[in-house]
Amino acid sequence: MRMGLVLGGTLLAACCTQAPPVGAEPAVPAAGVVITADGIAGFEGDVPFTLPAIERAFAGMEVFAAPNADVPAFLVRPPGEATAWFVVRPDWTRGYVGSIAAIVPGASESTEFQVGISSTSETQTIPELACTVPSGARDGAVICEASRTAGVLRFSFRAGKGDPVLDQIAYIPPL
Numbered sequence: 001m002r003m004g005l006v007l008g009g010t011l012l013a014a015c016c017t018q019a020p021p022v023g024a025e026p027a028v029p030a031a032g033v034v035i036t037a038d039g040i041a042g043f044e045g046d047v048p049f050t051l052p053a054i055e056r057a058f059a060g061m062e063v064f065a066a067p068n069a070d071v072p073a074f075l076v077r078p079p080g081e082a083t084a085w086f087v088v089r090p091d092w093t094r095g096y097v098g099s100i101a102a103i104v105p106g107a108s109e110s111t112e113f114q115v116g117i118s119s120t121s122e123t124q125t126i127p128e129l130a131c132t133v134p135s136g137a138r139d140g141a142v143i144c145e146a147s148r149t150a151g152v153l154r155f156s157f158r159a160g161k162g163d164p165v166l167d168q169i170a171y172i173p174p175l
Contacts, residue, residue, distance in 0.1 A: 032151075033058055033086075035100050035169040037116050046096040054088055054097070060173065078150035078173065081105070085153060085171065087112060102155070102169045104128050105148050113155055118166040120144075120157045129155070149174065 034041035040057045047053050051074070055063045058076045066073035066087070072094065075084035084103055091098030101112035104126055111126060112118075123129050123144050131144040141159035145152050151173040158167040 032173060033061075033171040035102070035115055036167070039097070040100070046091075049088075049090040049095060049097050057097075058086065061171075078171070081148070081150045085150075100169075102153060102171075104146050105150075105153065113166055113169065115166050115169060118155075119163040121163045123155070 040047060043057060047057055049072075051063060051065075054074045054076070061076050061078055062081075063074050063076050066075050071089060073090075074088040076086035076088065077084045083105065085105060087101045087103065088097055089099045089101075090096065099114060101114045104111050104113070105128065111122075113122070120131075120142050123131055123142075128146050129144040130147070131142050134141055134143060142157040142164060144155040144157075151171055154168075154170040154172060155166055156168040156170070157164040
């Protein structure tokens, strides 16, 4: 009995002290924004589709209603930028955030990237994106970045066979 407890404790300690896998995502500064399949990092559950909620989610950025939109939407841009970097659209009830798309700065307004939908093949036609493969990564993990004076927009595609799908969008403000 005692030997089983010691062995179980040793295995648990060994599992919890492993180094992060090679090619793990670097942490985004606290002032940045991270969007994953679960939504906006730092917000649990559904985010209400209201101006105050979107302003809290994109703290430090300018949020305004999309003009002439068929479906209500909020546009989000870093301070000092003329064009939006994010489009926030409601779900079917129009009560909560349904989707968040990133727009590559400098590219046409129609080039939107969504977590879980966009793939790496879509990045190949956009010269504003600098794409790299993390060292030690296998099976197609790719990180693409668009750098501007207002910060960096990073797209992380998980490793996978074929055409990897967007796993994470991060906005990193300038230091």
